Amino acid sequence: MSDEAGAEDVELEARLEEQAEFEPPESFVEQANVSDPEIYEEFDETWPNCWRAAAELLDWEDDYDQVLDDSNPPFYEWFTGGSLNASTNCLDRHLEERGDEAAVEWVGEPTDEANRTYTYEELHREVNEFAAALRDIGVEEDDVVTMYMPMIPELPIAMLACARIGAPHSVVFAGFSADALATRMNSADSEYLVTCDGYYRRGDALDHLDKANEGLESVEHDVESVVVDRLGDELEHSLAPNQHDYEELVTEHAGATVEPVDRDAEDMLFLMYTSGTTGQPKGVKHTTGGYLSWAAWTSQAVLDIKPEDTYFCTADIGWITGHSYIVYGPLALGTTTTMYEGTPDHPERDRLWEIVEDLEVTQLYTAPTAIRAFMKWGSEYPDAHDLSSLRLLGTVGEPINPRAWKWYYKYIGGEECPIVDTWWQTETGGMMVTTLPGVKNMKPGSAGPPLPGLDVEIVDTNGDQVEPGRAGYLTVQKPWPGMLRTLYQNDERYIEEYWEEYSDTDSDDPEDWVYFPEDGAKIDEDGYITVLGRVDDVLNVSGHRLGTMEIESAIVGVEGVAEAAVVGGEHELKGEAVYTYVITEDGYEGDDALRQRITESIEDAIGPIARPEEIVFTPELPKTRSGKIMRRLLEDIANEAELGDTSTLRNPDVVEEIRTKVQD
Ligand code: 6R9
Numbered sequence: 019m020s021d022e023a024g025a026e027d028v029e030l031e032a033r034l035e036e037q038a039e040f041e042p043p044e045s046f047v048e049q050a051n052v053s054d055p056e057i058y059e060e061f062d063e064t065w066p067n068c069w070r071a072a073a074e075l076l077d078w079e080d081d082y083d084q085v086l087d088d089s090n091p092p093f094y095e096w097f098t099g100g101s102l103n104a105s106t107n108c109l110d111r112h113l114e115e116r117g118d119e120a121a122v123e124w125v126g127e128p129t130d131e132a133n134r135t136y137t138y139e140e141l142h143r144e145v146n147e148f149a150a151a152l153r154d155i156g157v158e159e160d161d162v163v164t165m166y167m168p169m170i171p172e173l174p175i176a177m178l179a180c181a182r183i184g185a186p187h188s189v190v191f192a193g194f195s196a197d198a199l200a201t202r203m204n205s206a207d208s209e210y211l212v213t214c215d216g217y218y219r220r221g222d223a224l225d226h227l228d229k230a231n232e233g234l235e236s237v238e239h240d241v242e243s244v245v246v247d248r249l250g251d252e253l254e255h256s257l258a259p260n261q262h263d264y265e266e267l268v269t270e271h272a273g274a275t276v277e278p279v280d281r282d283a284e285d286m287l288f289l290m291y292t293s294g295t296t297g298q299p300k301g302v303k304h305t306t307g308g309y310l311s312w313a314a315w316t317s318q319a320v321l322d323i324k325p326e327d328t329y330f331c332t333a334d335i336g337w338i339t340g341h342s343y344i345v346y347g348p349l350a351l352g353t354t355t356t357m358y359e360g361t362p363d364h365p366e367r368d369r370l371w372e373i374v375e376d377l378e379v380t381q382l383y384t385a386p387t388a389i390r391a392f393m394k395w396g397s398e399y400p401d402a403h404d405l406s407s408l409r410l411l412g413t414v415g416e417p418i419n420p421r422a423w424k425w426y427y428k429y430i431g432g433e434e435c436p437i438v439d440t441w442w443q444t445e446t447g448g449m450m451v452t453t454l455p456g457v458k459n460m461k462p463g464s465a466g467p468p469l470p471g472l473d474v475e476i477v478d479t480n481g482d483q484v485e486p487g488r489a490g491y492l493t494v495q496k497p498w499p500g501m502l503r504t505l506y507q508n509d510e511r512y513i514e515e516y517w518e519e520y521s522d523t524d525s526d527d528p529e530d531w532v533y534f535p536e537d538g539a540k541i542d543e544d545g546y547i548t549v550l551g552r553v554d555d556v557l558n559v560s561g562h563r564l565g566t567m568e569i570e571s572a573i574v575g576v577e578g579v580a581e582a583a584v585v586g587g588e589h590e591l592k593g594e595a596v597y598t599y600v601i602t603e604d605g606y607e608g609d610d611a612l613r614q615r616i617t618e619s620i621e622d623a624i625g626p627i628a629r630p631e632e633i634v635f636t637p638e639l640p641k642t643r644s645g646k647i648m649r650r651l652l653e654d655i656a657n658e659a660e661l662g663d664t665s666t667l668r669n670p671d672v673v674e675e676i677r678t679k680v681q682d
Contacts, residue, residue, distance in 0.1 A: 034427075038461060039461050040459060040460045041459050042436040042455055042460070043434050043435070046409065046436055047457075050455060051319060052457060053457060058467075058470045062471070066496075069096070069311070072312060072499055075314040075315055077107055079101045079102050079103065080100055080102075081099075083098060084098045088497065091530075094501065094528075096308035096497075097283040097311070101282050103279060103280060103281055104181035104281070104350075105181040105278055108346065108349035109142040109145060110142060111352075112138045116325060117142075119352075120136065120137055120354040121137060121140075121141045121354065121355070122357060123135050123328065123355070123377055124358075125377075127359045128218060129365060143273075145175055145178045146182070146275050147273070148264075148268055149183050151179075151271045152180065154271065155262060155267075157210055158185070161186075161208075161209065163208065163211075165187055165212045166199050166212070166226075166233070168336075168359065170248050170359065174335065176244075177189065177341075187288045188291065189288070189336055190336065191337060193336070194625040195229070195624055197233065197622055200233045200237050202301075205301060206506060209241055210243070211230065211243040212244045212264075213243060213244070214246035215245060215247055215253050216252070218249075221364060221365070223253055227245060240260070242262075244262045281306045285305060285306050288341065293556055293564055297565065297567040297568050300505050301508070308500055312500025313346040313350065314347055316448040317343060319454060321438070325351065327353045327381060328353075328356060328378055328407075330355075330373065330374065330381065331382075331383040332358065332370065333384075338447075339415070342447065342448050356379065358370075363391075363395075370382075370384075371399060371405060375407075380409045380410070381408070381410045382408060382410075383411075383414065384412070385561040387561050390590065390591050393421075397425075406432065408432075411435045411438070412437065412438045412440060413438070414449075415560075416558050417463070417550065427462075436453070437460055439460075441537075446494075448500045449469065451468050451547050453466035461542075464542065465547055466547065467547065473495040474495070477491055477493050478490050481520045486540075486543045489538055489539070491534065492534075492535055492539040497528070517532070517533065536553055536554040536556070538552075555649070558594050559627060559628070564596070570583065570584050573620065575619055583598070583647045584596060584598050588656075596620075597630065597634070597656040600634065613633045617630060632656070632680065637672070641667065642666050643668050648666075651664065651673055652676075655673070656680065658680075658681060
């Protein structure tokens with residue numbers, strides 16, 4: 019850390035340290051979309067009808083008959099009998115009033131490349147043309163179309179084109195490996211892929227199509243794909259007969275219009291794979307009516323989005339945050355949503371602040387891992403730019419520590435912007451626990467109370483509410499419109515993963531069903547919730563969910579590895595980092611060559627985000643007498659923490675041995 023940054027911290031701490039609660043600025047409250055504190059009581063009293071407020075933000079083709087059908091828990095249905103189309107809601111209905119206004123403002127990584135601005139009119143046109151093209155190559159309603167694309171405008175275009183023709187999309191993060199792509203396409207039986215030649219990362223032109231092609235080799239069925247040419251002459255590729263050039267396809271369909279397909283509220287809008295406790299990623303199913311109304315309502319109530327805003331979320335569309343809060347929520351509200359292709363430190367560490375200043379960004383939604391990096395780089399970078407257009411700041415993905423919160427508040431928000439610390443998950447579709455920025459005070463480090471109309475309790479292992487201040491498990495006691503409906507073609511696993519823990523699974527009374535997101539949390543006297551982190555075998559590395567089992571199975575596949583355990587260790591910037599403990603097979607040396615093969619195998623199976631921080635070779639793993647690996651101990655070692663109880667171990671000596679290796 020530079021001296022200057024150090025001095026700033028001291029000053030900041032001195033002034034803000036004791037302040038545990040912050041009121042939203044008056045200027046914000048006056049203009050906020052939601053500013054009436056009565057909303058909490060009102061929603062409680064009228065639940066589930068309160069969620070008409072979310073549905074009302076959308077245009078429906080057929081009105082729904084029932085807000086909630088809870089006759090078959092936990093298979094809840096929302097806005098039943100209603101029908102709508104997501105692309106109509108994100109595009110067509112804005113044309114009359116906002117056709118010439120920017121829908122997507124795209125900033126490429128190279129600074130000498132012009133931004134690409136799509137007005138609603140232009141976005142509508144291109145979505146129609148691509149929808150016609152998709153149909154032409156055979157895509158029908160309900161076919162799952164996979165997208166394996168970085169942050170380029172054709173990604174939201176492809177998503178909306180699918181939505182238009184009623185084909186659910188499944189977006190696979192571009193940083194994931196070829197294997198990860200193949201697993202997801204096989205699991206979803208997806209016969210269509212939209213991808214691209216490559217993209218820029220810190221100045222380099224990265225090849226992406228080679229990786230996509232490698233993935234396709236492991237897909238068990240035929241695939242028709244579309245390839246966007248992002249890099250032009252920088253990268254030449256030849257396309258196979260079942261691969262179509264994006265530009266050629268849309269040119270062939272220039273001027274085409276595609277009648278939006280009427281989708282039932284409960285029809286699938288998309289699938290999103292996420293990590294769970296087992297090695298197999300979970301295909302989370304989201305619907306057209308419930309999900310879209312949830313994305314729209316939370317964007318309006320929490321992010322305070324108005325049509326005239328220029329809103330900027332720095333997430334990647336390959337994750338749920340990008341789905342809900344770059345694409346669907348903002349576009350449903352008719353605002354301008356910003357997409358940035360690159361990293362925040364390219365070419366300089368002020369790239370985001372330059373974008374905020376240039377585009378006069380009004381809301382910025384980012385992650386604690388990014389904020390920690392900004393803080394480390396120092397305030398000279400934001401200070402060099404005029405950030406006064408900002409009205410609200412948001413964070414998501416992992417807990418934010420009060421110091422990072424206060425830095426964000428002061429140096430980015432100029433102490434004039436409320437911060438929303440939003441807790442939610444892929445499965446919840448949108449935000450769940452956070453302050454309403456125009457209503458509630460903020461407490462740094464605590465996400466806040468549940469949103470109105472949500473029933474969140476912090477419970478002990480018996481399901482009884484814990485006292486304020488005590489750690490427990492976060493649960494959601496009533497359904498909500500944005501919830502996942504099931505895991506793709508696996509209703510049984512849906513119940514096992516999310517409901518079994520705290521529900522009476524024999525009951526058909528919804529009161530007996532409780533959703534468990536597998537997070538630990540505590541609550542204070544004012545009902546503010548501090549989320550402590552995952553309580554399952556899932557790591558949160560830079561806000562990305564990684565299953566330890568997925569990583570372990572990649573390691574044990576390496577020749578020379580007998581056994582492996584993966585745990586999370588605290589990391590200054592990433593929040594959590596991957597620590598691996600490996601037992602070699604007889605006759606194999608735990609050396610750098612093997613380390614290299616392990617790292618490569620993890621990158622092949624998942625992607626560079628799962629690259630281990632440390633690989634420790636050990637003759638044994640700490641195990642209980644029943645043979646279970648004591649992960650807690652391995653975590654303590656990674657964190658250089660006081661070791662927990664070792665008395666139940668079969669092999670207590672090994673702990674010291676491992677500790678010496680890690681801490682050397
Ligand atoms: C949206 C998203 C979900 C997990 C979740 C929790 C952690 C997300 C948080 C937070 C503390 C916050 N998480 N937001 N923890 N405070 N504001 O990140 O979805 O990728 O599915 O991750 O992230 O552990 O369970 P997803």
